Amino acid sequence: MTPEALLVTVDHVWSGRWRGPSVVRATREGLHLFGSPDPATSAALPHLPGTLLSPFTDSHVHLGLVDPTQLGPGGIARVLDLGWDPDEASLWPEHGRMDDAWPEVQVAGGLLGAPGGYPSRAGWAPATAAVPITSTVDAHREVRRMRDLGASVIKVALNGDVGPVLDRVLLEAIAEAADDVQLLTVAHVQGLGQVRRALDAGLLRFAHTPFSEVLTDDLVDRAADGTWISTLDIHGHGRGGAEHEIAVTNLTRFRAAGGHVLYGTDLGNGDLPVGVNERELRALQRAGLGLDELLRALGSDDTLDAGSDGRHWSRRASWIPTAPPGPDGDAPAWLATASVLTPDTLLEKTR
Ligand SMILES: [Zn+2]
Structure with a gap:
């Protein structure tokens, strides 16, 4: 487990709707979406490629x-x-x-x-x-x-x-x-x-x-x-x-x-x-x-799932290592490349 809390940036987030580049905070309790990354400080954070999605x-x-x-x-x-x-x-x-x-x-x-x-x-x-x-x-x-x-x-x-x-x-x-x-x-x-x-x-x-x-x-x-x-x-x-x-x-x-x-x-x-x-x-x-x-x-x-406001997830999120497909892309094939990340495995996928 991560010692306290881990912050990562990600380019694409789906949580009931598309959100732009976001900072995600992983704690023992779960994954939380913060706002957009601040260019001055977020460059130093680990970066998760692809798309993070509320748990499938x-x-x-x-x-x-x-x-x-x-x-x-x-x-x-x-x-x-x-x-x-x-x-x-x-x-x-x-x-x-x-x-x-x-x-x-x-x-x-x-x-x-x-x-x-x-x-x-x-x-x-x-x-x-x-x-x-x-x-x-x-x-x-x-x-x-x-x-x-x-x-x-x-x-x-x-x-x-x-x-x-x-x-x-x-x-x-x-x-x-x-x-x-x-x-x-x-x-x-x-x-x-x-x-x-x-x-x-x-x-x-x-x-x-x-x-x-x-x-x-x-x-x-x-x-x-x-x-x-x-x-x-x-x-x-x-x-x-x-x-x-x-x-x-x-x-x-x-x-x-x-x-x-x-x-x-x-x-x-x-x-x-x-x-x-x-x-x-x-x-x-x-x-x-x-x-x-x-x-x-x-x-x-x-x-x-009462009580969810779309920003606080449980300990699990679905993750797809690539960006979302465009309107002519193959959505089912893209979605089928998902796997589940937890606060413990999130860091392994960052770079
Ligand atoms: Zn059945």
């Missing part, structure tokens, strides 16, 4: 299926785990706080859903990841249990393709219980008609871009009050496929209607690269997101 977040991962220490070298500094054994997942946020080799971690815990429904028969999930809800009492108890285990969001399973789904009363009970403990819900919405059912129950935050059907304009408009986590590359890994095309079409319209898009990959689900996924970014680009919008999608969600 993958808002849909399953850490239980990957090696978390591979995320930092791949550019991902923060993750939201959207489903695992709740007791095991409850240990991860603390692990992320203690160990810079891990990303910062937020977790959902288990997936609340209908008994016998998704993901109780899914190959990827431990049996304990499925939390059956049969009454409104269950809904309130299990939401509080997830909260007590350190959940940052409540995951709801609403997958009509593989089994029974919760009725409206129970979906609304979960939404209400989450509201009571001031947690957001994130719903896995899959199968014909389930987007409408989710919206009717007040579930506005989706773990995946809907891929089961091309949504009507009316549904896109209603959904656009909410947030979708992209996961476009889970379908045939970017090689096309009907569900991928449906998802890109839906996301293009959702974004045009003002919906909030977060980058998320469903990491652990199939053969996905551990770190920034260039194919996911390329698919988001097809849905109309330019470089700045890709960066906003890669930023952590403000509602999950």
